[in-house]
Amino acid sequence: MDQFQKQSSTQHESHSTVQKQEEAIDCWRYGQVTSAPLNVRKQPSLSAPRWNNVWPINRIALIKPAADGWYETLYRGEQAFVSAKFVRPLSYPMTDRIVDRMFFMAIPEVGRDKSIYFNGYNGKWCHRFADWLPMHAGMPKERIPNTSNCGAGIVWFCTDAYSSGYYFQNAEHKARMIRAYPELKQIQPALTEEEKTYIPAPGDYIYYRWRNAPAGVNVSHVGIVWKATDEEVFTVEGNVNGQVGLRKRSLSDPCIVGYGKPNY
Numbered sequence: 001m002d003q004f005q006k007q008s009s010t011q012h013e014s015h016s017t018v019q020k021q022e023e024a025i026d027c028w029r030y031g032q033v034t035s036a037p038l039n040v041r042k043q044p045s046l047s048a049p050r051w052n053n054v055w056p057i058n059r060i061a062l063i064k065p066a067a068d069g070w071y072e073t074l075y076r077g078e079q080a081f082v083s084a085k086f087v088r089p090l091s092y093p094m095t096d097r098i099v100d101r102m103f104f105m106a107i108p109e110v111g112r113d114k115s116i117y118f119n120g121y122n123g124k125w126c127h128r129f130a131d132w133l134p135m136h137a138g139m140p141k142e143r144i145p146n147t148s149n150c151g152a153g154i155v156w157f158c159t160d161a162y163s164s165g166y167y168f169q170n171a172e173h174k175a176r177m178i179r180a181y182p183e184l185k186q187i188q189p190a191l192t193e194e195e196k197t198y199i200p201a202p203g204d205y206i207y208y209r210w211r212n213a214p215a216g217v218n219v220s221h222v223g224i225v226w227k228a229t230d231e232e233v234f235t236v237e238g239n240v241n242g243q244v245g246l247r248k249r250s251l252s253d254p255c256i257v258g259y260g261k262p263n264y
Contacts (some may be wrong), residue, residue, distance in 0.1 A: 028138070030090040030104070031063035031071060033082075044070035044081040051075045053120035055082070058108040059178060062101070062138055063087060076119050077141030087229055091097050098264045099203035101137035104235050106244075113243035127153055129238020130205055134262060145205075150219035155183050156209055157260030167198040168258040173209060177257070180218045198259065199251075200225045200233055205260035219257055223247065 037054030044067035055061070063082070070081050082138035095101060109117075115125035116186075118132040118241050130153075145156035154177060157166035167175040168191060175189045200206060202226040213220050223237030226246075234248045249256065 004018050027064045028062045028066065029081070029094055030060055030092050031073075031087040032090055033057055033059040033061070034084060034088050035086040038082055038086050038186070040075050041081045042079075044072075046083075046209065048081070050183070051080055051120065053116045056114075058106045059117075060090070061087070061136065063089065074136065074138065077139070082099070092164070098134060098137050098139050102133050102203060103236070105137055106133060106224075110148065110236070110246060111243055111246045115239070116258075118238060120143045121148065124148055126237060126239040127222050128149060128154070129244060130224050131220065132238075133224055133236075134203070134264075139262065139264065140170065150207055150222050151177070153222060154219060154260065155181050157205070158187065159183055162263055164261040166258055166260050166262040167184065167195045168257050169195065169198070170254060170258070173257040176209075176218055195258070200228045200259045201261070202227055203262060203264055205262070206233065206235055207257040208255045209257050210255055220255075 021143070027224040033055050034057065035061065036057035038056075038059075039054055040051040041048040042051065043049075061073050061082070066072040066081055069084050071084050071087055073080050073082055075137075092104065115121055115123070117133070118129045120127060121128045125148070127148050128151055131146050134144055135141055135146075143162045145153040146155050147156065154166060157163045166246050168177075171189065171191050173206070174187075178184045178187055178189055202225055206223050206225050207219050209218065209222045214215065221237070223235040226234045226236055228234070229249065231251060232248050233251055236244065236245050236246055240247065
């Protein structure tokens with residue numbers, strides 16, 4: 001955790017000399033939830049309908065002033081509002097890089113063990129967390145897979161116009177996906193040169209298929225790449241033993257299916 005925090009702090013310090021950073025992102029800034037549970041509403045009013053779940057204490061969110069006593073924010077990529085009484089504005093400088101914002105905002109989420117905190121979904125939630133993180137940092141919802149199904153997430157990266165591509169890391173995994181999904185029939189089963197040499201970038205989606213996965217399971221899990229070295233990849237993932245967790249794996253791990261690259 002200390003290393004994760006150090007990386008995020010360094011990213012923000014590198015932007016501290018940039019002038020008028022708020023103007024570049026339409027006056028958004030960071031705020032942190034000071035009381036739990038915090039209702040997230042669809043209008044700046046206590047009588048307005050709520051979104052389908054609450055925010056936990058210490059969550060970091062994008063905020064900007066709205067009506068008196070309210071901040072505008074984002075929920076599932078949509079306009080939302082929270083009471084200013086329960087959100088403390090932070091002094092960290094904003095950056096216009098969504099990926100930098102993602103990792104700063106992920107820090108207090110490590111250890112959370114309730115899927116409903118991540119856009120109010122129940123059930124399998126590794127992909128819901130992966131989608132929540134960029135949306136929470138300001139990524140338009142049309143530019144991520146926005147699904148609970150890991151196989152559908154890979155199909156999205158392979159086929160959607162908003163995607164910046166998908167990079168399979170194992171020919172066996174690639175062939176399995178092509179067999180399972182008619183949308184991928186046009187893809188050549190052999191790894192391309194780009195796939196063979198691809199090094200994951202911060203913000204990429206990393207998909208896995210576990211060694212003990214049943215034959216009918218094409219993809220087991222997904223996380224978000226925090227950084228990669230020449231040999232290892234470091235990630236933040238939802239539903240790791242039931243909570244948000246940090247992981248590192250060898251880049252040559254045969255469980256890695258590949259990497260989806262959002263157009264940040």
